[in-house]
Amino acid sequence: MSTTQTQPKQGERPDDTGAFAFLRALGPRGRRAFGGAFGGYALDSYDFFTLPLSMVAIAAYFSLDSGQTGLLTTVTLVVSAVGGALAGILADRIGRVRALMITVITYAVFTVACGFAPNYETLLVFRALQGLGFGGEWAVGAILVAEYATARHRGRTLGAVQSAWAAGWALAVVVYTLVFQFLDADTAWRVMFWTGALPALLVVYIRRNVTDAPEAAERRRASSERGSFAAIFQSDLRRTTLFAVLLSTGVQGGYYTLATWVPTYLKSERGLTVVGTGAYLTFLISGAFIGYLTGGWLTDVLGRKKNIALFAVLSAACILAYTNIPSGANGLLLVLGFPLGFCMSAIFSGFGSFLAELYPTAVRGTGQGFTYNTGRAVGAFFPTLVGFLAGSWGVGGALVFGAVGYGLAVVALLGLPETRGRELV
Numbered sequence: 050m051s052t053t054q055t056q057p058k059q060g061e062r063p064d065d066t067g068a069f070a071f072l073r074a075l076g077p078r079g080r081r082a083f084g085g086a087f088g089g090y091a092l093d094s095y096d097f098f099t100l101p102l103s104m105v106a107i108a109a110y111f112s113l114d115s116g117q118t119g120l121l122t123t124v125t126l127v128v129s130a131v132g133g134a135l136a137g138i139l140a141d142r143i144g145r146v147r148a149l150m151i152t153v154i155t156y157a158v159f160t161v162a163c164g165f166a167p168n169y170e171t172l173l174v175f176r177a178l179q180g181l182g183f184g185g186e187w188a189v190g191a192i193l194v195a196e197y198a199t200a201r202h203r204g205r206t207l208g209a210v211q212s213a214w215a216a217g218w219a220l221a222v223v224v225y226t227l228v229f230q231f232l233d234a235d236t237a238w239r240v241m242f243w244t245g246a247l248p249a250l251l252v253v254y255i256r257r258n259v260t261d262a263p264e265a266a267e268r269r270r271a272s273s274e275r276g277s278f279a280a281i282f283q284s285d286l287r288r289t290t291l292f293a294v295l296l297s298t299g300v301q302g303g304y305y306t307l308a309t310w311v312p313t314y315l316k317s318e319r320g321l322t323v324v325g326t327g328a329y330l331t332f333l334i335s336g337a338f339i340g341y342l343t344g345g346w347l348t349d350v351l352g353r354k355k356n357i358a359l360f361a362v363l364s365a366a367c368i369l370a371y372t373n374i375p376s377g378a379n380g381l382l383l384v385l386g387f388p389l390g391f392c393m394s395a396i397f398s399g400f401g402s403f404l405a406e407l408y409p410t411a412v413r414g415t416g417q418g419f420t421y422n423t424g425r426a427v428g429a430f431f432p433t434l435v436g437f438l439a440g441s442w443g444v445g446g447a448l449v450f451g452a453v454g455y456g457l458a459v460v461a462l463l464g465l466p467e468t469r470g471r472e473l474v
Contacts, residue, residue, distance in 0.1 A: 137418020208345015297424020
C-alpha cells in the first residue's frame with residue numbers, strides 16, 4: 050500500500066521520537082507546506098477574531114442588541130459551510146495549493162471590506178462573504194500537510210498546524226489592545242478589520258514555495274470521482290459523513306460559543322477594562338496553544354476517538370466551572386482560563402488527521418471540507434442562541450449551552466471508526 054508522504058532526506062530519521070521528529074519526517078517540501086498551512090490558519094484566526102474582540106464597539110456604533118451582534122458571528126460560520134464545501138471540491142479538482150491561495154485571498158479581501166461598512170446590513174453581508182474563505186482555509190491546509198505526514202506522526206503534525214489558531218488569536222488580542230488604547234472606539238473597530246489585509250503577504254510565499262504532495266496529487270488526478278459530493282454519500286462513506294458532521298457540530302458549537310462571547314462576558318458581567326480583558330484572554334490563549342500541541346501528541350498515543358472523548362468531557366466541565374465562579378472572584382477566573390483554553394483546543398488537534406484518514410485521496414478535500422464546515426454552520430447557531438438568551442439569563446448563564454455541544458460530540462464518536470496508524474490511500 051502506497052503512502053503520500055515525501056521521502057525524508059538522507060540522514061533524517063522519520064522514526065525519531067524527539068520533540069520535532071514530526072517536522073523532520075515531513076521532508077523539505079513538507080516543511081514548506083507546513084509553513085504555508087500554519088501561516089494561513091494563523092491569519093485565518095486573526096481575521097476571525099477581529100469581530101468578537103470589536104463586538105462591543107460595533108454594537109454601540111450601530112446600536113445593536115445582543116441578538117444582532119450574535120448574528121454577525123453566526124452568518125460568518127453558516128456561510129463558511131458553503132465556502133468549506135466549495136474549497137474541498139476545488140482542492141480535489143485543481144489541487145491543494147491553488148485552493149489554499151484562493152481561500153486566503155477571499156477571507157483577507159472581505160475582512161478589509163468590513164472596515165468600510167457604512168451600516169449593519171452591509172457589515173453583515175461582508176462578514177458573510179468573509180466566511181467563504183474562512184470556511185475553506187483550514188480544511189485545505191490540513192489536507193495538504195496530512196498528505197506529507199507519516200502515519201506515525203500525523204496527529205501531532207496536524208495538532209501543530211491547529212496551534213496556529215492560538216497564535217493568530219494572540220496576535221489579534223495584542224493588536225486590539227493597542228488599537229483600542231490609542232484610537233476612539235468608533236474608529237478602532239474599523240482599523241481592526243483593515244489590518245486583515247496581512248494574509249496577502251502569505252499568498253506570495255505559498256505561490257513561490259509550496260507544492261502538493263506528489264503521490265497524492267498523482268492519485269487524485271488519476272481518479273474519475275475527484276471532487277464529487279455524490280461519492281461521500283455513497284453506501285461505503287455515507288455513515289462516516291453523517292457522523293463526522295455530528296462530531297464537528299458538537300465540538301464547534303461548544304467552541305464558537307466561548308470564542309464569540311467570552312470577551313463580552315468579561316466586559317459586561319465582570320466589568321474588566323480593555324487591558325484587563327486582554328490579560329485574561331492571554332491566559333486563555335496560552336492554554337489553547339499548549340492544548341493544541343498536547344492534544345496532537347495524545348491523538349497519536351491514545352487514538353483519535355479517545356482523545357476527542359477525553360477533552361469533550363473536560364471542556365464541558367470547564368465551561369460549567371468558568372461560568373459559575375462567584376462574583377468578585379476574578380483571580381479564580383484567571384486561573385480557570387488556562388485549563389479552559391487547554392481543553393477546548395486539545396479536542397481539535399485530532400480533527401485534521403482524523404477527517405483526512407476517513408476519506409480516500411480523490412474525495413478527501415470534499416469529505417473534510419463538507420463535514421467540518423457543515424458542522425461549523427450548524428454549530429454556529431449556538432452563539433446566536435446565547436445572544437438571544439443573554440438578555441434574560443445573562444451571558445454567563447447562557448454560555449452553558451456550549452457544554453451541550455460537547456455532549457453531541459461524544460455521541461457522534463460511537464458511529465466512527467478509529468483511524469490511528471492508517472495510511473492515506
